Amino acid sequence: MQFEQFITEANTPLLLLIMAVSMAILGKSADSLVDYAVKLSLRTGLPKVIVGATIVSIGTTFPEAVVSVLAAIEGKPQIALGNAVGSVICDTGLILGLACLYTPLKLDRNVVNRQGWVQFGAGLLLVILCLPFGNLSNLFQQNAVLPQWAGFFLVSLLIAYLVWSVRLAKHSEEATTIPEKGNDHEAAWKLIVFISVSAFFVVMSSVGLIDSAAQLAKNANFPPAVIAATIIAFGTSLPELVTAITAVRKGHGELAVGNVIGADILNVLFVAGLSAAVTTDGLYAKPIFFILQFPVMLFMLACFRIGIASARDAKLGRPFGFVLVVSYLIYLGLNIYWGGPE
Secondary structure, eight states: OOHHHEEEEEOOHHHHHHHHHHHHHHHHHHHHHHHHHHOOOOOOOTTHHHEEEEIIIHTTHHHHHHHHHHHHHHOOHHHHHHHHHHHHHHIIIIIIIHHHHHSSSEOHHHHHHHHHHHHHHHHHHHHHHHGGGGGGGGGSSOOEOOOOHHHOOOHHHHHHHHHHHHHHHHHHHHSSSOOOOGGGOOHHHHHHHHHHHHHHHHHHHHHHHHHHHHHHOOOTTTOOOHHHIIIIIIHTHHHHHHHHHHHTTTTOHHHHHHHHHHHHIIIIIIIIIHHHTTTTTTTEETTTTTIIHHHHHHHHHHHHHHHHOOOOEEEHHHHHHHHHHHHHHHHHHHHHHHHSSO
16 A cells, blocks of 8 residues: 555656566566576476477466556556567567677477467467457557456467377477486475575566556556556566577577567466457457557567568568567557547
8 A cells, every 4th residue: 555655646757667677576486587597397207398388488478467467456457468468479579679780590390380370379369369340440540358167268279289289299300308417406395495595586567567667657547457568568478588689699599589478478368368268348449440459460470470480491580570579569559649648
């Protein structure tokens, strides 16, 4: 209660500082959460490819999930849905674009085509579930609503997707990973403690990010959905950004591409789905979603599909990255134009 009062009385520079600090802690703690989770999984003998297909992908989207679920529970549905959609746009447009600009990214066409269609299908399904079929004539004048039943449906698809990914991973793994013994500092119980501490900081920094962003939007008369789809989405996408850039610098472009695809899928099934499932009224957001957020999300995903189909030498080149980054910058400008002060 004292923190909420502090946020309410804070001026704009202080709110921006709180958001910046929260994003930094969120990104670092989420990164640690992934590292410790992978170490714990490897100690159990799970193949690395299975760890990457499940725990790492869930770990990098964990900040988005925490932010959106807490926002939904706190009665801020526009932030919950805006963060999920904005993260898909940020991952595909900004993060993948920057990775391509750094160096052309190699593709495993079979994997990318298979997972990429799931990625595009998940985004399209989210839009369909939010459509007001009883009143499509007023599509751009009414709120987007992701009902609770749709949230449960998306979560069920999440479970199916993870099972499917694990089965594919098992078939593609040539040898079983031998459990790592490690040293005393890597004991399983210590890793569990580290995971718990990291998760705690993810949650606490997410609360600070949500409250400060919501108050900033209120002070500036900007719709919460716009703040969520831009600033919060960027902050919660930091784990994906760190993972992608690190992978590219180490010459693992396929990992960067796979991380973006998996994160996009989980942002729909995990983040939006779980957020809608925990609220009886589901998630709603103002018409800006049908005017801007949903169209841009589908445009980014479609660009990715076109980029894959037209990739030369099984690589996503710098021109493709340039198109993605410029598209993202235009999207930010459109947010200010259409979603400016109310």
